[in-house]
Amino acid sequence: MAVYTDIAEDDLKWFLTEYDAGTLLSYKGIAEGVENSNFLLHTSKDPLILTLYEKRVEKSDLPFFLGLMQHLSARGLSCPLPLPRRDGSLLGSLSGRPAALISFLEGMWLRKPEAKHCREVGRALAEMHVAGDGFDLKRANALSIDGWRGLWEKSEARAGEVEPGLQTEIRSELDFLSAAWPSGLPAGVIHADLFPDNVFFLGDQLSGLIDFYFACNDLLAYDVSICLNAWCFEKDGAYNITKGTAMLEGYQSVRPLSDAEIAALPVLSRGSALRFFLTRLYDWLTTPEGAMVTKKDPLEYLRKLRFHRQVKSPAEYGLSL
Amino acid sequence: MAVYTDIAEDDLKWFLTEYDAGTLLSYKGIAEGVENSNFLLHTSKDPLILTLYEKRVEKSDLPFFLGLMQHLSARGLSCPLPLPRRDGSLLGSLSGRPAALISFLEGMWLRKPEAKHCREVGRALAEMHVAGDGFDLKRANALSIDGWRGLWEKSEARAGEVEPGLQTEIRSELDFLSAAWPSGLPAGVIHADLFPDNVFFLGDQLSGLIDFYFACNDLLAYDVSICLNAWCFEKDGAYNITKGTAMLEGYQSVRPLSDAEIAALPVLSRGSALRFFLTRLYDWLTTPEGAMVTKKDPLEYLRKLRFHRQVKSPAEYGLSL
Numbered sequence: 149m150a151v152y153t154d155i156a157e158d159d160l161k162w163f164l165t166e167y168d169a170g171t172l173l174s175y176k177g178i179a180e181g182v183e184n185s186n187f188l189l190h191t192s193k194d195p196l197i198l199t200l201y202e203k204r205v206e207k208s209d210l211p212f213f214l215g216l217m218q219h220l221s222a223r224g225l226s227c228p229l230p231l232p233r234r235d236g237s238l239l240g241s242l243s244g245r246p247a248a249l250i251s252f253l254e255g256m257w258l259r260k261p262e263a264k265h266c267r268e269v270g271r272a273l274a275e276m277h278v279a280g281d282g283f284d285l286k287r288a289n290a291l292s293i294d295g296w297r298g299l300w301e302k303s304e305a306r307a308g309e310v311e312p313g314l315q316t317e318i319r320s321e322l323d324f325l326s327a328a329w330p331s332g333l334p335a336g337v338i339h340a341d342l343f344p345d346n347v348f349f350l351g352d353q354l355s356g357l358i359d360f361y362f363a364c365n366d367l368l369a370y371d372v373s374i375c376l377n378a379w380c381f382e383k384d385g386a387y388n389i390t391k392g393t394a395m396l397e398g399y400q401s402v403r404p405l406s407d408a409e410i411a412a413l414p415v416l417s418r419g420s421a422l423r424f425f426l427t428r429l430y431d432w433l434t435t436p437e438g439a440m441v442t443k444k445d446p447l448e449y450l451r452k453l454r455f456h457r458q459v460k461s462p463a464e465y466g467l468s469l
Numbered sequence: 470m471a472v473y474t475d476i477a478e479d480d481l482k483w484f485l486t487e488y489d490a491g492t493l494l495s496y497k498g499i500a501e502g503v504e505n506s507n508f509l510l511h512t513s514k515d516p517l518i519l520t521l522y523e524k525r526v527e528k529s530d531l532p533f534f535l536g537l538m539q540h541l542s543a544r545g546l547s548c549p550l551p552l553p554r555r556d557g558s559l560l561g562s563l564s565g566r567p568a569a570l571i572s573f574l575e576g577m578w579l580r581k582p583e584a585k586h587c588r589e590v591g592r593a594l595a596e597m598h599v600a601g602d603g604f605d606l607k608r609a610n611a612l613s614i615d616g617w618r619g620l621w622e623k624s625e626a627r628a629g630e631v632e633p634g635l636q637t638e639i640r641s642e643l644d645f646l647s648a649a650w651p652s653g654l655p656a657g658v659i660h661a662d663l664f665p666d667n668v669f670f671l672g673d674q675l676s677g678l679i680d681f682y683f684a685c686n687d688l689l690a691y692d693v694s695i696c697l698n699a700w701c702f703e704k705d706g707a708y709n710i711t712k713g714t715a716m717l718e719g720y721q722s723v724r725p726l727s728d729a730e731i732a733a734l735p736v737l738s739r740g741s742a743l744r745f746f747l748t749r750l751y752d753w754l755t756t757p758e759g760a761m762v763t764k765k766d767p768l769e770y771l772r773k774l775r776f777h778r779q780v781k782s783p784a785e786y787g788l789s790l
Contacts, residue, residue: 156580173575173671176509177500188497188509190575195511254494254511259477350494 255348255355270398280337393466425449576669576676591719601658714787
């Protein structure tokens with residue numbers, strides 16, 4: 149949950165004069181996203197999301213994020229569409245923060261997704277990968293293999309608090325991934341954070357993808373591995389091959405994976421499990437007790453990492469090879 | 470801000486089958502209220518507020534709060550209206566909490582209210598006091614004079630951290646108020662928390678009152694004194710007599726104050742300033758650092774209390790006697 153900045157109604161009305169957004173009827177801070185402040189606006193036209201970009205977002209990245217949503221939307225993907233200001237730009241300023249006005253997507257995220265939903269997510273992810281083609285801004289993935297060692301070093305000294313022996317295990321994992329990380333796989337724009345809370349459904353129908361604020365250029369199959377980690381494990385830590393099969397079939401119905409991408413899936417999945425383990429570990433060790441933030445258990449991703457480490461063939465993810 | 474409980478979309482859909490609420494399109498946790506979890510629902514019909522009552526609210530008080538909103542709404546006051554369930558009751562259960570579905574009021578609260586808005590608030594408060602007549606449930610005010618000493622004793626030992634010498638001043642204030650508190654004034658249902666964030670406007674037009682979760686039976690003029698404290702002081706601590714005049718004229722245009730109520734205003738205002746000072750002091754001393762809650766400065770209300778203490782005549786509030 150996150151609403152870091154309050155907005156005075158006069159400032160908001162003034163801000164809205166730059167848009168063709170109708171008359172403002174109400175605005176509510178909403179508990180969505182963890183990096184920014186978000187408000188749901190009711191107007192005499194359609195509802196809108198107002199996002200104020202807080203300090204954790206690099207202002208220089210905003211043209212990438214907003215331009216990407218515009219690009220994907222123009223290519224038919226259902227995702228939030230930034231409204232242009234009267235001068236054509238997508239970014240304004242409100243309460244001292246960069247701010248954008250974005251279309252509101254109806255739909256709900258699934259707390260208990262089933263295999264049929266995983267299929268839809270796989271399909272939508274591939275659609276996004278295809279639609280991202282031709283987007284000409286670039287953004288490096290700061291949270292990919294080159295960034296992990298630095299992230300680990302911030303937590304390493306205290307990692308034993310979470311589980312004894314973690315130092316040795318993670319150092320050896322980093323060494324392995326540095327040696328084994330694939331090169332030459334198809335790359336493009338990836339979502340990089342397509343967790344259940346970023347996918348909306350109306351009934352069993354996927355209604356849209358949101359939160360492109362980790363999007364970047366990286367290996368497309370790495371994005372697939374993030375989704376396998378995020379959607380296809382059960383609460384008890386077990387990999388659900390039915391969900392994995394559905395996810396991968398959905399993906400390949402739009403964009404078939406190459407043999408090299410399939411062969412790389414176990415390594416990529418180790419990498420993405422490590423990536424979420426490392427950020428969660430850092431947050432776990434640095435978020436003060438009593439802060440009204442749900443700390444996510446880093447060990448969940450350590451268990452996933454260990455699962456991928458013992459995978460002997462990509463077939464174990466549910467691929468028919 | 471407050472969203473303490475997440476809701477699974479399946480549970481919510483099941484909950485909604487008990488209401489004539491249309492098809493659910495989306496729900497967002499919103500930053501509104503500090504005692505409960507609130508969600509803004511979009512449906513195929515009108516938008517709705519879903520409130521989950523958290524531990525700080527006494528379950529036995531809920532029939533009073535919900536019944537009051539229904540009563541006031543039926544009498545023409547613009548306030549949230551609880552939707553009845555198919556069995557006619559107003560209260561259900563969701564995610565293990567008592568839960569109610571309530572109409573959504575469009576409008577925005579004013580960060581910088583002017584005198585003209587204070588006039589509207591005074592009028593709406595009097596309309597509420599009149600409309601409350603005939604509501605037959607009762608709820609004592611736990612935060613009135615009988616409760617203050619107990620509240621003070623929870624903070625007294627550490628009060629010096631906030632300002633040296635506070636112990637003597639507050640003890641003597643409590644003694645004064647115990648002796649001087651009026652009896653025999655008109656009583657009824659009061660809002661007891663009508664701060665700017667609980668009053669919505671569309672343009673300069675008051676569109677509704679919200680958050681009746683401190684409502685109780687008490688002296689009507691005490692509610693007026695709460696509004697004088699909440700609306701008629703400037704950020705620099707000065708009482709704004711123009712706002713006070715407007716507030717009191719607005720109120721009396723609907724319900725004239727008796728001579729005894731007018732004479733009691735300075736004492737009642739000392740009391741209500743002390744009440745908000747005491748709860749803020751307690752929160753100030755007990756809320757952990759780093760919690761994502763805005764701590765409200767108790768000294769703001771100490772300064773207001775000191776202002777009222779030196780008032781020599783109710784005329785100083787802007788009344789023409």
